[in-house]
Amino acid sequence: MAKDRTSFVCEACGQGYSKWQGQCTDCGAWNTLVPGQRHDLAAAAPSSAAGARAGRMASLAPASSLQSLSDIAFEETERQPTGIEEFDRVLGGGLVPGAVILLGGDPGIGKSTLLLQAMASILKLASEQSVLYVSGEESAGQLAMRAHRLGLDAAVSQQLKVLSETSLEKVLQAMEAAQPSVLVADSIQTLYTEMASGAPGSVSQVREVGYQLTQWAKRTGRAVFIVGHVTKEGALAGPRLLEHMVDTVLYFEGDAQASFRVVRAVKNRFGTVNELGVFAMTERGLKAVTNPSAMFLSEAQLSGGDTGSSHAPVSGTCVTVSLEGSRPLLVELQALVDDSQVPNPRRLAVGFDGQRLAMLLAILHRHAGIACFDQDVFVNAVGGVRIQETAADLAILVAVVSSLRNRPLAKGCVVFGEVGLTGEVRPAARGLDRLKEVARLGFHRAIVPAANAPKSGIKGMEIIGVRRLSEALAQLS
Numbered sequence: 001m002a003k004d005r006t007s008f009v010c011e012a013c014g015q016g017y018s019k020w021q022g023q024c025t026d027c028g029a030w031n032t033l034v035p036g037q038r039h040d041l042a043a044a045a046p047s048s049a050a051g052a053r054a055g056r057m058a059s060l061a062p063a064s065s066l067q068s069l070s071d072i073a074f075e076e077t078e079r080q081p082t083g084i085e086e087f088d089r090v091l092g093g094g095l096v097p098g099a100v101i102l103l104g105g106d107p108g109i110g111k112s113t114l115l116l117q118a119m120a121s122i123l124k125l126a127s128e129q130s131v132l133y134v135s136g137e138e139s140a141g142q143l144a145m146r147a148h149r150l151g152l153d154a155a156v157s158q159q160l161k162v163l164s165e166t167s168l169e170k171v172l173q174a175m176e177a178a179q180p181s182v183l184v185a186d187s188i189q190t191l192y193t194e195m196a197s198g199a200p201g202s203v204s205q206v207r208e209v210g211y212q213l214t215q216w217a218k219r220t221g222r223a224v225f226i227v228g229h230v231t232k233e234g235a236l237a238g239p240r241l242l243e244h245m246v247d248t249v250l251y252f253e254g255d256a257q258a259s260f261r262v263v264r265a266v267k268n269r270f271g272t273v274n275e276l277g278v279f280a281m282t283e284r285g286l287k288a289v290t291n292p293s294a295m296f297l298s299e300a301q302l303s304g305g306d307t308g309s310s311h312a313p314v315s316g317t318c319v320t321v322s323l324e325g326s327r328p329l330l331v332e333l334q335a336l337v338d339d340s341q342v343p344n345p346r347r348l349a350v351g352f353d354g355q356r357l358a359m360l361l362a363i364l365h366r367h368a369g370i371a372c373f374d375q376d377v378f379v380n381a382v383g384g385v386r387i388q389e390t391a392a393d394l395a396i397l398v399a400v401v402s403s404l405r406n407r408p409l410a411k412g413c414v415v416f417g418e419v420g421l422t423g424e425v426r427p428a429a430r431g432l433d434r435l436k437e438v439a440r441l442g443f444h445r446a447i448v449p450a451a452n453a454p455k456s457g458i459k460g461m462e463i464i465g466v467r468r469l470s471e472a473l474a475q476l477s
Protein backbone atom coordinates (compact mmCIF):
# COMPACT_ATOMS: atom_id res chain seq x y z
CA MET A 1 0.00 0.00 0.00
CA ALA A 2 1.30 3.45 -0.87
CA LYS A 3 2.41 5.17 2.29
CA ASP A 4 0.21 8.09 3.14
CA ARG A 5 2.20 10.57 5.17
CA THR A 6 -0.77 12.54 6.41
CA SER A 7 -0.82 12.31 10.14
CA PHE A 8 -3.61 14.64 11.20
CA VAL A 9 -7.13 14.69 9.96
CA CYS A 10 -9.99 17.17 10.42
CA GLU A 11 -12.83 15.54 12.31
CA ALA A 12 -15.36 17.80 10.67
CA CYS A 13 -14.55 17.39 7.00
CA GLY A 14 -11.92 14.66 6.66
CA GLN A 15 -9.16 16.85 5.22
CA GLY A 16 -5.69 15.48 5.96
CA TYR A 17 -2.66 17.44 7.18
CA SER A 18 0.99 16.57 7.72
CA LYS A 19 1.28 18.94 10.69
CA TRP A 20 -1.12 19.94 13.40
CA GLN A 21 -2.72 23.35 13.07
CA GLY A 22 -5.44 25.17 15.00
CA GLN A 23 -7.84 25.70 12.15
CA CYS A 24 -8.76 23.44 9.27
CA THR A 25 -7.99 25.46 6.17
CA ASP A 26 -10.42 23.39 4.17
CA CYS A 27 -13.65 23.78 6.16
CA GLY A 28 -12.64 26.57 8.55
CA ALA A 29 -13.44 24.63 11.74
CA TRP A 30 -11.26 25.24 14.80
CA ASN A 31 -9.63 22.56 16.96
CA THR A 32 -10.93 19.70 14.88
CA LEU A 33 -7.58 18.18 13.84
CA VAL A 34 -6.92 14.84 15.47
CA PRO A 35 -4.05 12.40 14.97
CA GLY A 36 -4.89 9.94 12.24
CA GLN A 37 -3.97 8.82 8.79
CA ARG A 38 -6.02 9.86 5.88
CA HIS A 39 -6.02 6.29 4.61
CA ASP A 40 -7.81 5.27 7.80
CA LEU A 41 -10.81 6.89 6.27
CA ALA A 42 -11.04 4.56 3.31
CA ALA A 43 -10.69 1.11 4.77
CA ALA A 44 -8.86 -1.62 2.87
CA ALA A 45 -7.64 0.74 0.19
CA PRO A 46 -6.08 -1.30 -2.63
CA SER A 47 -4.03 1.54 -4.14
CA SER A 48 -3.79 5.07 -2.88
CA ALA A 49 -6.32 6.13 -0.29
CA ALA A 50 -7.67 9.01 -2.34
CA GLY A 51 -8.07 6.93 -5.49
CA ALA A 52 -9.86 4.22 -3.62
CA ARG A 53 -12.18 6.72 -2.04
CA ALA A 54 -13.05 8.25 -5.38
CA GLY A 55 -13.79 4.80 -6.75
CA ARG A 56 -15.99 3.98 -3.81
CA MET A 57 -17.99 7.17 -4.16
CA ALA A 58 -18.49 6.61 -7.88
CA SER A 59 -19.82 3.14 -7.31
CA LEU A 60 -22.83 4.34 -5.33
CA ALA A 61 -25.05 4.24 -8.42
CA PRO A 62 -25.51 0.70 -9.79
CA ALA A 63 -22.98 -0.09 -12.53
CA SER A 64 -24.37 -0.08 -16.06
CA SER A 65 -22.97 -0.30 -19.58
CA LEU A 66 -22.37 2.61 -21.91
CA GLN A 67 -25.56 3.83 -23.62
CA SER A 68 -27.07 6.92 -25.20
CA LEU A 69 -29.04 9.10 -22.89
CA SER A 70 -32.00 9.05 -25.25
CA ASP A 71 -32.15 5.23 -25.19
CA ILE A 72 -32.54 5.00 -21.47
CA ALA A 73 -36.06 4.23 -20.38
CA PHE A 74 -37.17 5.98 -17.27
CA GLU A 75 -40.20 5.91 -15.10
CA GLU A 76 -41.57 8.73 -13.09
CA THR A 77 -40.35 7.68 -9.65
CA GLU A 78 -43.11 6.55 -7.40
CA ARG A 79 -43.14 8.20 -4.05
CA GLN A 80 -44.35 6.80 -0.82
CA PRO A 81 -45.82 9.68 1.14
CA THR A 82 -45.21 9.55 4.87
CA GLY A 83 -48.67 10.99 5.41
CA ILE A 84 -47.25 13.79 7.54
CA GLU A 85 -47.93 16.63 5.18
CA GLU A 86 -45.30 19.03 6.46
CA PHE A 87 -42.65 16.32 6.27
CA ASP A 88 -43.69 15.24 2.78
CA ARG A 89 -43.40 18.84 1.69
CA VAL A 90 -39.68 18.94 2.51
CA LEU A 91 -39.11 15.47 1.09
CA GLY A 92 -40.57 16.63 -2.22
CA GLY A 93 -43.75 14.55 -1.94
CA GLY A 94 -42.58 11.43 -0.18
CA LEU A 95 -39.97 8.70 -0.13
CA VAL A 96 -38.28 7.64 -3.34
CA PRO A 97 -37.04 4.02 -3.54
CA GLY A 98 -33.33 3.82 -2.75
CA ALA A 99 -33.23 7.34 -1.35
CA VAL A 100 -30.87 8.12 1.50
CA ILE A 101 -31.97 11.00 3.67
CA LEU A 102 -29.84 12.66 6.30
CA LEU A 103 -31.77 14.36 9.10
CA GLY A 104 -29.52 16.66 11.09
CA GLY A 105 -30.22 18.80 14.12
CA ASP A 106 -29.31 19.63 17.70
CA PRO A 107 -29.81 16.99 20.37
CA GLY A 108 -33.31 17.22 21.81
CA ILE A 109 -34.82 19.06 18.87
CA GLY A 110 -37.11 16.14 17.99
CA LYS A 111 -35.38 14.05 15.30
CA SER A 112 -36.23 10.70 16.86
CA THR A 113 -39.77 11.82 17.61
CA LEU A 114 -40.37 12.99 14.05
CA LEU A 115 -39.01 9.83 12.49
CA LEU A 116 -40.93 7.54 14.81
CA GLN A 117 -44.11 9.43 13.97
CA ALA A 118 -43.33 9.39 10.26
CA MET A 119 -42.64 5.64 10.32
CA ALA A 120 -45.87 4.95 12.17
CA SER A 121 -47.73 7.08 9.68
CA ILE A 122 -46.23 5.22 6.69
CA LEU A 123 -47.26 1.90 8.18
CA LYS A 124 -50.76 3.20 8.73
CA LEU A 125 -51.00 4.46 5.14
CA ALA A 126 -49.45 1.48 3.41
CA SER A 127 -49.62 -1.81 5.29
CA GLU A 128 -47.36 -3.54 2.75
CA GLN A 129 -44.47 -1.36 3.94
CA SER A 130 -42.16 -2.52 6.67
CA VAL A 131 -39.93 -0.43 8.87
CA LEU A 132 -36.80 -1.18 10.87
CA TYR A 133 -35.92 1.47 13.42
CA VAL A 134 -32.35 1.08 14.64
CA SER A 135 -31.49 3.06 17.71
CA GLY A 136 -27.95 3.31 18.97
CA GLU A 137 -28.98 5.96 21.47
CA GLU A 138 -31.97 4.56 23.25
CA SER A 139 -32.86 1.18 24.63
CA ALA A 140 -35.83 -0.71 23.23
CA GLY A 141 -37.64 0.19 26.45
CA GLN A 142 -37.09 3.90 25.90
CA LEU A 143 -38.34 3.60 22.33
CA ALA A 144 -41.45 1.83 23.56
CA MET A 145 -42.02 4.56 26.10
CA ARG A 146 -41.82 7.18 23.39
CA ALA A 147 -44.20 5.21 21.19
CA HIS A 148 -46.63 5.03 24.09
CA ARG A 149 -46.35 8.76 24.66
CA LEU A 150 -47.05 9.37 20.99
CA GLY A 151 -50.12 7.20 21.22
CA LEU A 152 -49.17 4.90 18.34
CA ASP A 153 -51.89 2.38 17.76
CA ALA A 154 -51.36 -1.29 18.48
CA ALA A 155 -51.49 -2.52 14.87
CA VAL A 156 -48.77 -0.07 13.90
CA SER A 157 -46.56 -0.86 16.89
CA GLN A 158 -46.90 -4.53 15.98
CA GLN A 159 -45.52 -3.86 12.49
CA LEU A 160 -42.78 -1.47 13.52
CA LYS A 161 -39.58 -3.42 14.15
CA VAL A 162 -37.04 -1.85 16.46
CA LEU A 163 -33.47 -2.76 17.22
CA SER A 164 -31.35 -1.18 19.91
CA GLU A 165 -27.83 -1.78 18.64
CA THR A 166 -24.59 0.08 17.97
CA SER A 167 -22.69 -2.49 15.93
CA LEU A 168 -23.19 -1.87 12.23
CA GLU A 169 -22.38 -5.49 11.43
CA LYS A 170 -25.29 -6.66 13.60
CA VAL A 171 -27.52 -3.99 12.10
CA LEU A 172 -26.65 -5.13 8.57
CA GLN A 173 -27.48 -8.72 9.55
CA ALA A 174 -30.84 -7.61 10.91
CA MET A 175 -31.49 -5.62 7.74
CA GLU A 176 -30.78 -8.66 5.57
CA ALA A 177 -33.08 -10.78 7.69
CA ALA A 178 -35.94 -8.30 7.98
CA GLN A 179 -35.65 -6.67 4.53
CA PRO A 180 -37.45 -3.52 5.69
CA SER A 181 -38.73 -1.14 3.03
CA VAL A 182 -37.61 1.79 5.18
CA LEU A 183 -34.68 1.85 7.56
CA VAL A 184 -34.00 4.46 10.23
CA ALA A 185 -30.46 4.67 11.63
CA ASP A 186 -30.59 6.80 14.78
CA SER A 187 -27.92 8.12 14.96
CA ILE A 188 -24.90 7.78 12.71
CA GLN A 189 -22.68 8.98 15.55
CA THR A 190 -23.54 6.01 17.72
CA LEU A 191 -23.09 3.29 15.11
CA TYR A 192 -19.78 1.52 15.00
CA THR A 193 -18.21 -0.70 12.35
CA GLU A 194 -15.23 -3.02 12.50
CA MET A 195 -14.39 -2.05 8.92
CA ALA A 196 -12.98 1.29 10.06
CA SER A 197 -10.82 2.51 12.88
CA GLY A 198 -11.56 5.25 15.37
CA ALA A 199 -14.19 5.81 18.00
CA PRO A 200 -17.92 5.96 17.11
CA GLY A 201 -18.65 9.39 15.69
CA SER A 202 -15.15 9.92 14.31
CA VAL A 203 -14.66 10.81 10.67
CA SER A 204 -13.55 7.35 9.66
CA GLN A 205 -16.49 5.68 11.41
CA VAL A 206 -19.10 8.14 10.16
CA ARG A 207 -17.80 7.81 6.62
CA GLU A 208 -17.75 4.04 6.61
CA VAL A 209 -21.13 3.60 8.33
CA GLY A 210 -22.66 6.19 5.98
CA TYR A 211 -21.12 4.43 3.03
CA GLN A 212 -22.39 0.99 4.06
CA LEU A 213 -25.93 2.24 4.65
CA THR A 214 -25.94 4.11 1.34
CA GLN A 215 -24.70 1.03 -0.49
CA TRP A 216 -27.48 -1.02 1.02
CA ALA A 217 -30.11 1.52 -0.05
CA LYS A 218 -28.81 1.66 -3.62
CA ARG A 219 -28.51 -2.10 -3.89
CA THR A 220 -31.92 -2.93 -2.49
CA GLY A 221 -33.91 0.13 -3.54
CA ARG A 222 -35.05 0.71 0.03
CA ALA A 223 -35.18 4.12 1.66
CA VAL A 224 -32.82 4.94 4.50
CA PHE A 225 -33.02 7.74 7.03
CA ILE A 226 -29.77 8.64 8.76
CA VAL A 227 -29.99 10.79 11.87
CA GLY A 228 -26.99 13.03 12.53
CA HIS A 229 -26.29 15.24 15.51
CA VAL A 230 -25.08 18.73 14.99
CA THR A 231 -22.02 19.81 16.94
CA LYS A 232 -21.91 22.86 19.20
CA GLU A 233 -20.54 24.95 16.36
CA GLY A 234 -23.66 24.21 14.35
CA ALA A 235 -22.12 21.78 11.88
CA LEU A 236 -23.02 18.14 11.44
CA ALA A 237 -20.11 16.06 12.66
CA GLY A 238 -18.49 14.92 9.47
CA PRO A 239 -20.87 17.02 7.38
CA ARG A 240 -19.19 17.10 4.03
CA LEU A 241 -18.56 13.42 3.71
CA LEU A 242 -22.18 12.60 4.46
CA GLU A 243 -23.77 15.48 2.61
CA HIS A 244 -22.44 14.49 -0.78
CA MET A 245 -22.99 10.81 -0.17
CA VAL A 246 -26.72 11.09 0.50
CA ASP A 247 -29.58 12.20 -1.75
CA THR A 248 -31.35 14.52 0.62
CA VAL A 249 -30.14 16.60 3.53
CA LEU A 250 -32.71 17.89 5.98
CA TYR A 251 -31.98 20.11 8.94
CA PHE A 252 -34.21 20.32 11.95
CA GLU A 253 -33.95 23.77 13.45
CA GLY A 254 -35.64 25.93 16.02
CA ASP A 255 -35.32 26.88 19.60
CA ALA A 256 -35.31 23.77 21.81
CA GLN A 257 -37.05 25.87 24.49
CA ALA A 258 -39.79 27.16 22.22
CA SER A 259 -42.26 24.68 20.83
CA PHE A 260 -41.94 25.56 17.14
CA ARG A 261 -39.64 23.50 14.96
CA VAL A 262 -38.75 23.81 11.33
CA VAL A 263 -37.42 21.11 9.01
CA ARG A 264 -35.58 22.52 6.04
CA ALA A 265 -34.26 20.75 2.95
CA VAL A 266 -30.78 22.00 2.07
CA LYS A 267 -30.13 19.42 -0.62
CA ASN A 268 -32.63 17.27 -2.44
CA ARG A 269 -31.99 15.18 -5.51
CA PHE A 270 -35.70 14.39 -5.62
CA GLY A 271 -37.33 17.72 -4.97
CA THR A 272 -36.83 21.41 -4.41
CA VAL A 273 -34.67 22.81 -1.66
CA ASN A 274 -35.58 25.45 0.83
CA GLU A 275 -39.03 24.05 1.39
CA LEU A 276 -39.93 24.25 5.03
CA GLY A 277 -41.93 21.87 7.14
CA VAL A 278 -43.24 23.47 10.29
CA PHE A 279 -44.10 21.65 13.51
CA ALA A 280 -44.97 22.35 17.08
CA MET A 281 -43.70 20.04 19.83
CA THR A 282 -46.58 19.07 22.07
CA GLU A 283 -47.17 16.67 24.95
CA ARG A 284 -47.95 13.98 22.41
CA GLY A 285 -45.23 14.51 19.85
CA LEU A 286 -44.87 16.83 16.91
CA LYS A 287 -47.95 18.37 15.37
CA ALA A 288 -47.80 19.83 11.87
CA VAL A 289 -48.46 23.54 11.63
CA THR A 290 -50.06 23.92 8.24
CA ASN A 291 -50.61 27.65 8.51
CA PRO A 292 -47.35 28.86 9.96
CA SER A 293 -47.15 32.41 8.70
CA ALA A 294 -47.74 34.10 12.04
CA MET A 295 -45.88 31.80 14.41
CA PHE A 296 -42.62 33.72 14.61
CA LEU A 297 -44.21 36.87 15.97
CA SER A 298 -44.02 37.84 19.60
CA GLU A 299 -47.32 38.24 21.41
CA ALA A 300 -47.18 42.00 21.06
CA GLN A 301 -47.06 41.69 17.30
CA LEU A 302 -49.75 39.08 16.83
CA SER A 303 -52.89 40.10 14.98
CA GLY A 304 -51.22 42.98 13.27
CA GLY A 305 -50.01 44.44 16.51
CA ASP A 306 -53.22 46.12 17.61
CA THR A 307 -56.69 44.56 17.44
CA GLY A 308 -57.63 43.93 21.02
CA SER A 309 -54.10 44.07 22.35
CA SER A 310 -53.14 46.59 24.97
CA HIS A 311 -49.43 46.67 24.16
CA ALA A 312 -48.01 50.06 23.23
CA PRO A 313 -45.55 50.00 20.33
CA VAL A 314 -42.00 49.38 21.50
CA SER A 315 -38.76 50.44 19.90
CA GLY A 316 -36.20 48.02 18.50
CA THR A 317 -38.60 45.68 16.79
CA CYS A 318 -39.74 45.26 13.22
CA VAL A 319 -41.84 42.58 11.51
CA THR A 320 -40.75 41.31 8.13
CA VAL A 321 -42.27 38.82 5.75
CA SER A 322 -39.85 36.26 4.48
CA LEU A 323 -40.48 33.79 1.70
CA GLU A 324 -39.01 30.54 2.92
CA GLY A 325 -39.89 27.78 0.52
CA SER A 326 -43.19 28.49 -1.15
CA ARG A 327 -44.95 30.14 1.79
CA PRO A 328 -44.63 33.63 3.21
CA LEU A 329 -43.60 33.63 6.85
CA LEU A 330 -43.89 36.62 9.14
CA VAL A 331 -40.86 37.00 11.34
CA GLU A 332 -40.22 39.56 14.01
CA LEU A 333 -36.73 41.00 14.22
CA GLN A 334 -35.64 42.49 17.51
CA ALA A 335 -32.62 44.72 17.88
CA LEU A 336 -30.81 46.04 20.90
CA VAL A 337 -28.35 48.84 20.31
CA ASP A 338 -26.55 50.04 23.39
CA ASP A 339 -23.47 52.10 24.34
CA SER A 340 -20.54 49.72 24.26
CA GLN A 341 -18.26 49.35 27.26
CA VAL A 342 -15.59 47.44 25.34
CA PRO A 343 -13.03 48.63 22.79
CA ASN A 344 -14.45 46.34 20.11
CA PRO A 345 -18.23 46.79 20.22
CA ARG A 346 -20.09 43.54 19.88
CA ARG A 347 -22.18 42.52 16.90
CA LEU A 348 -24.40 39.51 17.26
CA ALA A 349 -26.90 38.18 14.75
CA VAL A 350 -29.12 35.32 15.88
CA GLY A 351 -31.13 33.65 13.13
CA PHE A 352 -29.31 35.14 10.17
CA ASP A 353 -25.82 35.72 8.84
CA GLY A 354 -23.59 37.79 11.12
CA GLN A 355 -21.46 38.99 8.21
CA ARG A 356 -24.57 40.40 6.64
CA LEU A 357 -25.27 42.39 9.79
CA ALA A 358 -21.78 43.93 9.61
CA MET A 359 -22.36 44.83 5.97
CA LEU A 360 -25.77 46.36 6.67
CA LEU A 361 -24.31 48.49 9.47
CA ALA A 362 -21.68 49.79 7.03
CA ILE A 363 -24.41 50.69 4.54
CA LEU A 364 -26.34 52.38 7.33
CA HIS A 365 -23.37 54.57 8.12
CA ARG A 366 -22.40 55.39 4.56
CA HIS A 367 -25.86 55.99 3.09
CA ALA A 368 -27.97 57.13 6.00
CA GLY A 369 -25.27 58.80 8.09
CA ILE A 370 -26.09 56.68 11.15
CA ALA A 371 -23.04 55.34 12.96
CA CYS A 372 -23.01 52.39 15.34
CA PHE A 373 -19.29 52.01 15.83
CA ASP A 374 -19.42 52.88 19.53
CA GLN A 375 -22.48 50.70 20.07
CA ASP A 376 -23.06 47.03 20.76
CA VAL A 377 -25.57 45.73 18.23
CA PHE A 378 -27.60 42.58 18.86
CA VAL A 379 -30.26 41.41 16.43
CA ASN A 380 -32.45 38.37 16.95
CA ALA A 381 -35.04 36.67 14.76
CA VAL A 382 -37.79 35.70 17.21
CA GLY A 383 -38.72 32.05 17.71
CA GLY A 384 -35.46 30.43 16.66
CA VAL A 385 -36.20 30.63 12.95
CA ARG A 386 -33.34 31.10 10.49
CA ILE A 387 -33.75 33.69 7.77
CA GLN A 388 -31.78 33.05 4.63
CA GLU A 389 -33.36 35.68 2.46
CA THR A 390 -31.83 39.08 1.80
CA ALA A 391 -35.35 40.54 1.73
CA ALA A 392 -35.06 40.90 5.52
CA ASP A 393 -32.29 43.54 5.17
CA LEU A 394 -34.51 46.57 5.39
CA ALA A 395 -36.36 45.27 8.43
CA ILE A 396 -33.07 44.51 10.20
CA LEU A 397 -31.91 48.09 9.70
CA VAL A 398 -35.27 49.56 10.70
CA ALA A 399 -35.13 47.54 13.95
CA VAL A 400 -31.55 48.68 14.61
CA VAL A 401 -32.30 52.36 14.02
CA SER A 402 -35.52 52.08 16.01
CA SER A 403 -33.54 50.80 18.99
CA LEU A 404 -30.71 53.29 18.57
CA ARG A 405 -33.07 56.26 18.48
CA ASN A 406 -35.63 54.73 20.81
CA ARG A 407 -38.37 55.39 18.27
CA PRO A 408 -40.96 52.69 17.65
CA LEU A 409 -42.36 51.84 14.26
CA ALA A 410 -46.10 52.45 13.97
CA LYS A 411 -48.21 49.47 15.03
CA GLY A 412 -49.28 46.91 12.48
CA CYS A 413 -46.46 47.75 10.09
CA VAL A 414 -44.43 45.26 8.06
CA VAL A 415 -41.15 45.94 6.28
CA PHE A 416 -39.29 44.02 3.60
CA GLY A 417 -36.73 44.63 0.85
CA GLU A 418 -33.09 43.94 0.11
CA VAL A 419 -30.67 46.77 0.77
CA GLY A 420 -27.87 47.18 -1.77
CA LEU A 421 -24.36 48.47 -1.15
CA THR A 422 -25.27 51.81 -2.68
CA GLY A 423 -28.14 52.31 -0.24
CA GLU A 424 -30.86 51.43 -2.74
CA VAL A 425 -33.80 49.26 -1.76
CA ARG A 426 -34.21 46.39 -4.18
CA PRO A 427 -37.39 44.48 -4.92
CA ALA A 428 -38.08 41.07 -3.46
CA ALA A 429 -39.48 38.09 -5.34
CA ARG A 430 -43.27 37.56 -5.19
CA GLY A 431 -43.95 40.83 -3.41
CA LEU A 432 -47.70 40.57 -3.95
CA ASP A 433 -47.93 37.16 -2.26
CA ARG A 434 -46.12 38.57 0.73
CA LEU A 435 -48.39 41.60 0.95
CA LYS A 436 -51.54 39.51 0.67
CA GLU A 437 -50.44 37.30 3.56
CA VAL A 438 -49.56 40.33 5.62
CA ALA A 439 -52.99 41.86 4.95
CA ARG A 440 -54.71 38.58 5.83
CA LEU A 441 -53.01 38.60 9.24
CA GLY A 442 -54.34 42.03 10.05
CA PHE A 443 -51.36 44.27 9.34
CA HIS A 444 -52.40 47.52 7.71
CA ARG A 445 -49.18 49.22 6.77
CA ALA A 446 -46.17 48.08 4.77
CA ILE A 447 -42.87 49.68 3.84
CA VAL A 448 -41.72 47.89 0.70
CA PRO A 449 -39.41 48.39 -2.28
CA ALA A 450 -41.11 50.79 -4.71
CA ALA A 451 -41.09 48.11 -7.40
CA ASN A 452 -43.09 45.79 -5.13
CA ALA A 453 -45.87 48.29 -4.39
CA PRO A 454 -48.92 47.08 -6.34
CA LYS A 455 -50.38 49.80 -8.59
CA SER A 456 -53.95 49.12 -7.59
CA GLY A 457 -53.04 48.81 -3.91
CA ILE A 458 -54.32 46.24 -1.44
CA LYS A 459 -57.61 46.70 0.34
CA GLY A 460 -57.21 47.89 3.90
CA MET A 461 -53.47 48.47 3.59
CA GLU A 462 -51.36 51.54 3.29
CA ILE A 463 -48.36 50.64 1.17
CA ILE A 464 -45.32 52.87 1.20
CA GLY A 465 -42.95 52.20 -1.69
CA VAL A 466 -39.34 53.27 -1.05
CA ARG A 467 -36.32 53.47 -3.33
CA ARG A 468 -33.63 54.35 -0.80
CA LEU A 469 -32.78 53.26 2.71
CA SER A 470 -33.13 56.83 3.97
CA GLU A 471 -36.76 57.00 2.75
CA ALA A 472 -37.61 53.93 4.79
CA LEU A 473 -35.92 55.24 7.94
CA ALA A 474 -37.88 58.49 7.63
CA GLN A 475 -40.98 56.41 8.47
CA LEU A 476 -39.86 55.88 12.07
CA SER A 477 -42.04 58.06 14.26
Ligand code: TYD
Pocket residue numbers: 105106107108109110111112113114146149150281282283284285286
Ligand atom coordinates in the same frame (compact mmCIF):
# COMPACT_ATOMS: atom_id res chain seq x y z
P1 TYD B 1 -36.15 13.78 20.58
O1 TYD B 1 -36.98 13.29 19.46
O2 TYD B 1 -35.65 12.76 21.54
O3 TYD B 1 -34.91 14.62 20.06
P2 TYD B 1 -33.61 14.17 19.26
O4 TYD B 1 -33.84 12.81 18.74
O5 TYD B 1 -33.49 15.22 18.17
O6 TYD B 1 -32.46 14.26 20.20
O7 TYD B 1 -37.03 14.88 21.32
C1 TYD B 1 -36.66 15.27 22.54
C2 TYD B 1 -37.49 16.32 23.20
O8 TYD B 1 -38.84 16.38 22.81
C3 TYD B 1 -37.46 15.97 24.64
O9 TYD B 1 -36.91 17.08 25.32
C4 TYD B 1 -38.84 15.70 25.03
C5 TYD B 1 -39.66 16.35 23.97
N1 TYD B 1 -40.90 15.62 23.67
C6 TYD B 1 -42.11 16.24 23.86
O10 TYD B 1 -42.18 17.40 24.29
N2 TYD B 1 -43.28 15.57 23.54
C7 TYD B 1 -43.26 14.30 23.07
O11 TYD B 1 -44.33 13.74 22.81
C8 TYD B 1 -41.98 13.68 22.88
C9 TYD B 1 -41.92 12.26 22.37
C10 TYD B 1 -40.83 14.36 23.20
Ligand code: MG
Pocket residue numbers: 111112113137186
Ligand atom coordinates in the same frame (compact mmCIF):
# COMPACT_ATOMS: atom_id res chain seq x y z
MG1 MG C 1 -32.83 11.08 19.31
